[in-house]
Amino acid sequence: xxxxxxxxxxxxxxxxxxxxxxxxxxxxxxxxxxxxxxxxxxxxxxxxxxxxxxxxxxxxxxxxxxxxxxxxxxxxxxxxxxxxxxxxxxxxxxxxxxxxxxxxxxxxxxxxxxxxxxxxxxxxxxxxxxxxxxxxxxxxxxxxxxxxxxxxxxxxxxxxxxxxxxxxxxxxxxxxxxxxxxxxxxxxxxxxxxxxxxxxxxxxxxxxxxxxxxxxxxxxxxxxxxxxxxxxxxxxxxxxxxxxxxxxxxxxxxxxxxxxxxxxxxxxxxxxxxxxxxxxxxxxxxxxxxxxxxxxxxxxxxxxxxxxxxxxxxxxxxxxxxxxxxxxxxxxxxxxxxxxxxxxxxxxxxxxxxxxxxxxxxxxxxxxxxxxxxxxxxxxxxxxxxxxxxxxxxxxxxxx
Ligand SMILES: Cc1cc2nc3c(=O)[nH]c(=O)nc-3n(C[C@H](O)[C@H](O)[C@H](O)COP(=O)(O)O)c2cc1C
Ligand SMILES: [Fe+2]
Ligand SMILES: [Fe+2]
Numbered sequence: 001x002x003x004x005x006x007x008x009x010x011x012x013x014x015x016x017x018x019x020x021x022x023x024x025x026x027x028x029x030x031x032x033x034x035x036x037x038x039x040x041x042x043x044x045x046x047x048x049x050x051x052x053x054x055x056x057x058x059x060x061x062x063x064x065x066x067x068x069x070x071x072x073x074x075x076x077x078x079x080x081x082x083x084x085x086x087x088x089x090x091x092x093x094x095x096x097x098x099x100x101x102x103x104x105x106x107x108x109x110x111x112x113x114x115x116x117x118x119x120x121x122x123x124x125x126x127x128x129x130x131x132x133x134x135x136x137x138x139x140x141x142x143x144x145x146x147x148x149x150x151x152x153x154x155x156x157x158x159x160x161x162x163x164x165x166x167x168x169x170x171x172x173x174x175x176x177x178x179x180x181x182x183x184x185x186x187x188x189x190x191x192x193x194x195x196x197x198x199x200x201x202x203x204x205x206x207x208x209x210x211x212x213x214x215x216x217x218x219x220x221x222x223x224x225x226x227x228x229x230x231x232x233x234x235x236x237x238x239x240x241x242x243x244x245x246x247x248x249x250x251x252x253x254x255x256x257x258x259x260x261x262x263x264x265x266x267x268x269x270x271x272x273x274x275x276x277x278x279x280x281x282x283x284x285x286x287x288x289x290x291x292x293x294x295x296x297x298x299x300x301x302x303x304x305x306x307x308x309x310x311x312x313x314x315x316x317x318x319x320x321x322x323x324x325x326x327x328x329x330x331x332x333x334x335x336x337x338x339x340x341x342x343x344x345x346x347x348x349x350x351x352x353x354x355x356x357x358x359x360x361x362x363x364x365x366x367x368x369x370x371x372x373x374x375x376x377x378x379x380x381x382x383x384x385x386x387x388x389x390x391x392x393x394x395x396x397x398x399x400x
Contacts, residue, residue: 001033003061004175006227007157007219009134011038013046013061014223015054016171023082023169025324026194027289030187031171034082035223037161038065039154042132043072046090047152047161048083048223055086059093073099073121073129075136077163079109079148083223088114101129103140106148128155141165141206144199158218165203166235167191168225178230186295187225188235192242193298194291197328204243207236245331247301249392251280253385254293255306256315261340261372262306268378269304269338269367272385278302278392280385285317290324297325301392302334303360304385305351309341314350322354334395335360336388338367338381345370363391 003011014035020028034050036058044066050058062068071094076084079102087110091098099121102110107120123129123138130136135155142149145164152161168187174180196203210217220228220235228235251273257263266282273280280302283293297303307318314322335358337351348366355362367384369377 001061003038003065006037006175006221006229007159009040010154010157010159011040011065012036012175012221012227013038013058013065014048015050015057015061017051017054018171026169026291028169030169032169032224033171035221035227036083037221038062038071039131039134039136040066041134044070045073045075045129045131045136046071046094047075048077048163049074049086049090051082052085052089055089058086059089068094071098073101075152076100076102076106076110077150077152077161078146078223079106079113080146080164081113083163084110084113088116091116091118101138103138103142103148103150105142106150109146109148123150139210142202144202144206145196153215158216160215160217160220160232162220162222164195164223166220166228166239167222170225172226174226176229177226177235180226184226185238188238189242189298190291190295191224192239193295194328197298197330200243200245200331203239207240207243210236247332248299249278249395250300251278251302251304251388251392252293252296252300253280253282253304253306254285254297254321255282255339256285256308256317257306257340258308258310258315261369262308262338264373264378265338265340265367265369265381266306268373268381269306269385269388272382272387273302273304273389273392274385275382276386276389276393278389280389285321290321293321294325294328297330297333301332301395302336302363302388303355304336304338304388305355306338307347307351308339309345309347312344312346314347318347318351322351326354326358330358330360333358333360334363334388334391336362336364336366336384338384340369340371340373342371363388
């Protein structure tokens with residue numbers, strides 16, 4: 001990506017990773033970007049870096065704007081290696097003694113990733129650095145989503161450099177949200193549902209804090225995807241809504257199957273849900289990536305999970321999905337379990353146990369069938385789905 005001036009004296013010097021399709025277990029069908037920003041003033045600052053393998057590209061981009069040795073300090077908003085991975089190369093090139101500004105936790109965590117004894121300058125919320133005409137103010141955002149995470153706010157420019165916050169795994173020809181249009185919100189929501197969901201309480205507080213600071217935010221520059229320039233309030237509002245975790249009146253039927261019996265059940269259950277006037281979709285765990293499923297589950301009130309019994313337990317993809325979802329701590333769901341089995345049939349109970357651990361109340365007793373469902377069982381699945389659909393229709397929450 002060629003360096004681009006995104007505001008007077010502020011350049012986007014990061015890179016596009018067109019080919020990544022699996023970002024630590026998250027499907028990135030359109031690739032992603034690792035954004036980094038160069039601010040030219042009397043002093044020159046670099047905000048964040050990129051993955052290690054893109055260090056050359058980052059340094060080449062910087063060199064097209066300014067000699068990298070003229071960078072006076074580097075700001076690391078987040079230690080995760082998609083943003084800090086090329087720090088070793090960057091610091092080596094610009095001067096190992098240059099100040100490296102980060103949060104207190106950042107200094108601690110960066111030292112756990114890099115053996116170099118860098119000139120760390122730990123900053124706390126409200127601390128400022130003057131670049132000349134400009135002031136940079138820091139805001140710690142602990143556990144959103146790492147202990148070291150922070151935002152950097154360029155006061156006079158009204159630009160919030162928000163690290164992973166408000167990011168999207170999206171690589172395209174565009175640089176700004178208005179160039180993509182509303183479809184970018186799906187990518188922002190997927191990022192929120194898969195990365196930030198466990199921290200909605202903290203994010204809601206942070207949004208409140210930002211509102212109270214009355215910051216004039218004219219642009220939000222996250223470290224992934226496009227920059228929010230057309231109307232930054234839109235993504236702030238979206239985050240406020242998402243933090244409430246008020247799902248719409250819809251359902252998702254997530255399952256896997258070996259010989260199509262659980263699949264037949266899933267489709268009949270789905271029809272039953274639809275017959276109650278509630279939108280629902282069956283999602284086969286090997287047809288859909290878990291991160292897409294989680295995005296759908298995030299929007300849905302009911303989560304219905306199906307698994308055949310395999311060797312006295314869950315089918316592995318179902319276990320994988322439940323393990324992943326549990327970590328994300330979804331709120332305000334209702335659930336139910338189903339599945340086909342041959343002789344012992346433990347899977348349905350095991351799904352229910354997982355739902356209980358996630359504090360997802362059961363709307364229906366689990367539905368099990370021995371081997372292939374017959375017409376009567378299919379009718380039972382339909383009724384099971386219809387009852388779930390009714391429970392969703394009667395539940396509070398935004399209609400979808
Ligand atoms: C490798 C393998 C192991 C299985 N282990 C069990 C088991 O431990 N207990 C059980 O009740 N059924 C077991 N089954 C039987 C399946 O649960 C049964 O065939 C079920 O109808 C499959 O549902 P599906 O068509 O949705 O895959 C096993 C099947 C296979 C192929
Ligand atoms: Fe991160
Ligand atoms: Fe990131």
